[in-house]
Amino acid sequence: MARSTAQKPESGISATCDQCGASMGRIADLPRHMLLHAKNKEEFMFTCPVAGCTHQTLQKSNLDTHIRTHTRAQPHKCPEYLSNGQKCLFATADPSSLHRHRKRKHGYQPRVSPNSTRRSKSASVASGSVSREKSESVE
Numbered sequence: 755m756a757r758s759t760a761q762k763p764e765s766g767i768s769a770t771c772d773q774c775g776a777s778m779g780r781i782a783d784l785p786r787h788m789l790l791h792a793k794n795k796e797e798f799m800f801t802c803p804v805a806g807c808t809h810q811t812l813q814k815s816n817l818d819t820h821i822r823t824h825t826r827a828q829p830h831k832c833p834e835y836l837s838n839g840q841k842c843l844f845a846t847a848d849p850s851s852l853h854r855h856r857k858r859k860h861g862y863q864p865r866v867s868p869n870s871t872r873r874s875k876s877a878s879v880a881s882g883s884v885s886r887e888k889s890e891s892v893e
Contacts, residue, residue, distance in 0.1 A: 767780065767781045768780070768781065769781040769783070769784040771784070771787055771788070771791075773788075773791050774790075774791070786812070786813070789812050790812070795812065796810075798812055799811065799812060800812070800813070800814050800816075800817040801817075802817065802820060802821065802824075803821075804821070804824050807824070819847055819848050819849070822847035822848075823847060826847075827847060828845035828846055828847050829845075829847070830845065830846050830847070830848065830849050830851070830852040831844070831845045831852075832844040832845070832852060832855060832856060832860075834856060834859075834860040834862070842859070842860070844859070
């Protein structure tokens with residue numbers, strides 16, 4: 755596996771993959787990222803147990819989210835209220851979709867611990883430490 759570098763910027767610890775140049779906001783994310791470059795990554799894959807489905811992923815949590823596409827379960831429900839006082843009815847199988855929904859539709863801003871090493875997306879983009887972003891779908 756390739757080496758990696760870690761730097762300690764003024765707002766926390768980050769890491770950069772020497773193999774592909776991807777930057778992570780937390781050094782703890784680097785070992786998981788390095789699995790992407792492993793020659794034997796199939797050994798680490800989680801496979802969907804549903805007959806006929808060939809989905810595989812390196813993270814168990816991603817498999818759990820995927821399995822909910824088969825069951826149609828949507829356990830992640832929006833806790834926010836609309837301006838008319840009614841509870842928001844948004845529900846999803848994916849916890850990150852709920853987080854994105856709350857930020858976009860309700861102006862939710864997660865609390866940041868004073869000891870947190872995480873930086874905001876805007877700070878990461880401004881400093882150039884984010885090398886790639888997933889495209890986000892609109893709810």
